[in-house]
Amino acid sequence: MRRDQYEVGGGTVIAYGHYGRPFLVFPSEQGRAWDFETHGMIEPVRPLLEEGRAKLYCVDSFDEHSWSNRSVSLEERARRHGVYESWVLNDVVPSIHADCGGPQEIATLGCSLGAFHAVLFALRRADLFPLAIGMSGNYDPSTWHGWGDRGDAAYFANPFDFVPNLHGDHLDWLRGRLSVLLVVGQGQWEDTTGSLRSTVDFADVLRGKGLRCELDVWGHDVPHDWPSWRAQLAHHLPRFC
Numbered sequence: 001m002r003r004d005q006y007e008v009g010g011g012t013v014i015a016y017g018h019y020g021r022p023f024l025v026f027p028s029e030q031g032r033a034w035d036f037e038t039h040g041m042i043e044p045v046r047p048l049l050e051e052g053r054a055k056l057y058c059v060d061s062f063d064e065h066s067w068s069n070r071s072v073s074l075e076e077r078a079r080r081h082g083v084y085e086s087w088v089l090n091d092v093v094p095s096i097h098a099d100c101g102g103p104q105e106i107a108t109l110g111c112s113l114g115a116f117h118a119v120l121f122a123l124r125r126a127d128l129f130p131l132a133i134g135m136s137g138n139y140d141p142s143t144w145h146g147w148g149d150r151g152d153a154a155y156f157a158n159p160f161d162f163v164p165n166l167h168g169d170h171l172d173w174l175r176g177r178l179s180v181l182l183v184v185g186q187g188q189w190e191d192t193t194g195s196l197r198s199t200v201d202f203a204d205v206l207r208g209k210g211l212r213c214e215l216d217v218w219g220h221d222v223p224h225d226w227p228s229w230r231a232q233l234a235h236h237l238p239r240f241c
Contacts, residue, residue: 009091017049026110073148185222
């Protein structure tokens with residue numbers, strides 16, 4: 001299987017596979033581009049990569065400066081997330097397009113905090129990312145030890161804030177453009193991280209706006225952990241490539 005690691009705009013990207021539908025993969029909290037490989041997430045989908053059905057582009061996080069930095073307010077964390085968003089949109093996406101031989105649609109996926117990123121990027125830029133796969137995500141940053149004033153940056157970085165207010169032509173466009181798959185277990189740490197409740201509630205929010213959302217809730221023996229995500233990725237990814 002082909003593996004290419006390179007630097008883009010000061011961050012690391014690792015590409016797995018030689019051809020196929022491109023997936024932009026966000027790591028879990030404060031993770032690095034090689035985390036998917038380190039935690040065994042590549043092996044379960046190796047046949048898809050070797051057959052040229054999918055290609056994974058794994059990127060670094062910026063969480064230590066933004067969402068994981070409890071020394072600054074929620075609004076400031078959201079502003080700093082904007083730096084990460086700019087890197088993804090202005091550096092990573094063009095590099096993926098160049099590698100693919102030209103512009104094409106990119107799907108997003110991630111686990112835990114990576115799931116939040118995958119879904120947020122798709123909601124905000126469905127023109128680039130028409131499919132998002134989130135596993136064990138908590139999609140409400142205001143519940144992440146948030147404090148201080150909440151302004152525009154926090155509002156537009158919180159799907160629980162801005163999605164209920166979507167309307168008009170843009171909402172109609174999203175209804176025809178975007179698909180979201182939310183996966184979560186009911187085992188250990190899915191409750192304490194808020195992932196189970198947040199995932200179920202956010203599926204209701206998306207469906208309430210008429211957006212395409214599939215909710216897949218796994219059993220009480222499925223914890224918030226890498227073995228669960230390996231099984232979930234192997235189960236779902238073949239459907240989309």
